[in-house]
Structure formats: structure tokens, C-alpha cells
Amino acid sequence: MPAHRTPAGSARDRILETAFRLFYAHGPRGVGVDTVIAESGVAKATLYKHFPRKDDLVLAYLDRVDQAWFGALRAAARDAGDEPRDQLVGMFDALASACRRDGYHGCAFINTAAESPAGGPVHARTVEHKTVVRAWVTELARQAGAADPELLARQLTLLLDGGLAGGVLDGDPVIADAARRSARTLVDAALR
Amino acid sequence: MPAHRTPAGSARDRILETAFRLFYAHGPRGVGVDTVIAESGVAKATLYKHFPRKDDLVLAYLDRVDQAWFGALRAAARDAGDEPRDQLVGMFDALASACRRDGYHGCAFINTAAESPAGGPVHARTVEHKTVVRAWVTELARQAGAADPELLARQLTLLLDGGLAGGVLDGDPVIADAARRSARTLVDAALR
DNA sequence: GCGGCAGCAGACGGAACTGTCTGTAGAATT
DNA sequence: AATTCTACAGACAGTTCCGTCTGCTGCCGC
Structure with a gap:
């Protein structure tokens, strides 16, 4: 679990941080998975590996x-x-x-x-x-x-x-x- | 504005009653326009005549x-x-x-x-x-x-x-x- | 009797969204 | 050096949903 690290924190952290910001602002339903992916700079497969469902x-x-x-x-x-x-x-x-x-x-x-x-x-x-x-x-x-x-x-x-x-x-x-x-x-x- | 009347009240009333029930139960976003139409027994065009936007x-x-x-x-x-x-x-x-x-x-x-x-x-x-x-x-x-x-x-x-x-x-x-x-x-x- | 009005029925296009899949690149481990 | 793991990039299918549009029916007032 150490190392790897992309630019700012692990992919998982970036996803969570972005999701936190977007979900709180617009509500989870108001934010598409694609938006979370785009704003967190993560691949779709990566997101779905860490979080199999939205x-x-x-x-x-x-x-x-x-x-x-x-x-x-x-x-x-x-x-x-x-x-x-x-x-x-x-x-x-x-x-x-x-x-x-x-x-x-x-x-x-x-x-x-x-x-x-x-x-x-x-x-x-x-x-x-x-x-x-x-x-x-x-x-x-x-x-x-x-x-x-x-x-x-x-x-x-x-x-x-x-x-x-x-x-x-x-x-x-x-x-x-x-x-x-x-x-x-x-x-x-x-x-x- | 009198008369017309379909089975139970005017079309507008039926739409509103159905929308009230469904919207309150699942939230407006959780209910599609098609569902309101199906459950109120109204034509799509009729709904959009009374309420141009959702x-x-x-x-x-x-x-x-x-x-x-x-x-x-x-x-x-x-x-x-x-x-x-x-x-x-x-x-x-x-x-x-x-x-x-x-x-x-x-x-x-x-x-x-x-x-x-x-x-x-x-x-x-x-x-x-x-x-x-x-x-x-x-x-x-x-x-x-x-x-x-x-x-x-x-x-x-x-x-x-x-x-x-x-x-x-x-x-x-x-x-x-x-x-x-x-x-x-x-x-x-x-x-x- | 006839034109207009209110409504029914359903097809359709375009957009958005979820979740899957293929292919590639780089780093770590062996 | 080879393998494995993590991640990136993006296409893709399938669904859902909004809003428009085309026909058709029956009832009213003129």
C-alpha cells in the first residue's frame, strides 16, 4: 500500500476529495460519475475498482x-x-x-x-x-x-x-x- | 372552464394529485415525467400544455x-x-x-x-x-x-x-x- | 352542422448517466 | 529482465429521462 502516488495523493484520495466537494455542492444525484472522473483526473476503471458502485x-x-x-x-x-x-x-x-x-x-x-x-x-x-x-x-x-x-x-x-x-x-x-x-x-x- | 371532466376531476387536477403523491414519496428528481403521465392516466401533450417544464x-x-x-x-x-x-x-x-x-x-x-x-x-x-x-x-x-x-x-x-x-x-x-x-x-x- | 378545444396515444430525437471493456504506460517486485 | 500491480485513456452498450411532434377522438358553443 505504500508508494505509487500520483501527483497529489493516491488516486483513491483524489477521488474522495473530489467527490466530497462535488457531492456536497450539488448532491450526489446531481453529479455524474464522469464529472468526478474528469475533475479528479482519474481513469474510469480506477474509480470503479475502488468503488464498484456509485x-x-x-x-x-x-x-x-x-x-x-x-x-x-x-x-x-x-x-x-x-x-x-x-x-x-x-x-x-x-x-x-x-x-x-x-x-x-x-x-x-x-x-x-x-x-x-x-x-x-x-x-x-x-x-x-x-x-x-x-x-x-x-x-x-x-x-x-x-x-x-x-x-x-x-x-x-x-x-x-x-x-x-x-x-x-x-x-x-x-x-x-x-x-x-x-x-x-x-x-x-x-x-x- | 366548466364541464369536460374526465373520470376523476380535470386532467390538471389529476396531474397535480399524482405529482404530489409521487414527488413527496421519492423526491421530484426521483420521479420521471413518464411515470407521472402513466399514473395519472394523462397524455404527455396534456401535461406539457399545463406545465411547459418539469x-x-x-x-x-x-x-x-x-x-x-x-x-x-x-x-x-x-x-x-x-x-x-x-x-x-x-x-x-x-x-x-x-x-x-x-x-x-x-x-x-x-x-x-x-x-x-x-x-x-x-x-x-x-x-x-x-x-x-x-x-x-x-x-x-x-x-x-x-x-x-x-x-x-x-x-x-x-x-x-x-x-x-x-x-x-x-x-x-x-x-x-x-x-x-x-x-x-x-x-x-x-x-x- | 361545424370549427375549435381539450384530451388521449405513442413515436421520436437528443442528452445524460451508469457500468464494462480494451489497450497502454510506468513503477515495483522478484 | 520479466512479471505484476496500479493507473490512465477512451470507446461502448444499455438505460433513463426530458421535451416535441404527429395523429386521432369526443364535446362544446356558434
């Missing part, structure tokens, strides 16, 4: 999104200090950052799920992602001493989803601000 | 969704009593009802916007819809005596969006319940 590439894309978003969420929480109750609010800074980022288009999972068949692997992966994030928030809520950690986590992830969903239209930072204030209110009420 | 049909579909959803929201608010502060919470019953409805797939606007090009008419219509709903909520918040009606409206519509967005995956009523509780907490805090 769906495989889409799932790999979602895994990347999962890593990036969940990572940003945890980093934002960590930066908010040591108190779990502050971290629960601080994670919304990740939403604010995302809104301000150029080319922001909302939640990649929701966007992709919206254009994928109902029982398919994309939906399964999306549910998994949402479940993992909510479990993490639940643990944080438990550490903070919430009476009903599951409920608080559900409420906060609901806010996150709402903020992300609205992002498909515009990345108005006002949305992130409203979400953060809501989170503060809900956390305070839950820990009263 | 986009026109998609926009008409969104208008229908707007009427239905906004109507359900207002009805739920009305059913919650005469007090604006109760109506602000009561409108979340529309979300609960939607979650329980068979074939529920989340917010048609967000789902459609997710698969449409960024600057296009679909996005414009979606923004318009969200703006109208939020304006209505803002007025309700003002009547309830909120210090910052715009903020409260933003927070509540954020919850609505979050609840709807999650619906793409599953229509878990727990989500609607969490949203309703959040709304109660936020409204109480804003009117303290």
Missing part, C-alpha cells in the same frame, strides 16, 4: 462527512470549557462556524437522504450517524446532571438538525445564534 | 405543500385555544400529526431544495414559504407579549424545521414530543 462512493462520502462534523462538534464542546453544561451549549459554535463557511449548504446527511430511496443504505448510514451523535450528547447531558438526559439530548439535536436543515437555503448566522440561545435556555431549564 | 410542475407541487402545511399549522394553533402563548405551543401538534401520518417523509420543501440547484426557483419558493410561516409566528409571538418576537419566532421555526428534517428518516413521534416540550420551555422563558 453508492459505495456516496457512502464513503458520508463517512467523511461524519468524521468532519462529529469532530467539529466535539472540538467546539471541548473549547467551551470543562463543565458539561457549558459544553452542551458550546457545541453550537460548530454550527455557527459551519454557517459562516463558504459554500455551506446544510446537512450533507439530510440532503443526501432526501434524494435516496427510503429503505436503502444511505438512510441506514444517516440514522447511524444521528444516533451516534445523540448518544454522545446524551452522555454529556448525563454528566451535566440532567434529570432526563435522553430528552435534553433529543431537544438539543433537534435544534442542531433544524439549524443544519435551514442551511440548505442560506447560511444565515442568525440561525446559529438563535439555536445557541435556545440551547442555553433548554439546558438551564433542564438543570434547574 | 420545473413548473415542481413549483405547483410546492405551492400545494405550502397550502397544506401552513393550513395545518394554523389549524393546530387555532385548536390550542385563544391565548397566543398557547397557540405558539399548540402549532407543534401539526408536527405530531404529520409524524403519525402514513408515508411521512419530512419537509417537502427542504427535501426538494436539497436536490435543486442553489440559485434556482425552487430555492426562492422555499425561502418564500419559510419567510411567510416565520412572519406568522412572529406576529403570534408579538401578540403573546414576547420581548423579542423575532427571536422567539426564529427559535420556534428552528424547532419545526428540525422536527421536519428528521422526518426524512423516520416519523418518530418522540421527536414531535421533544419539539413541543422545547417550545413550551422557550415560550415560558420568553414571556417571563
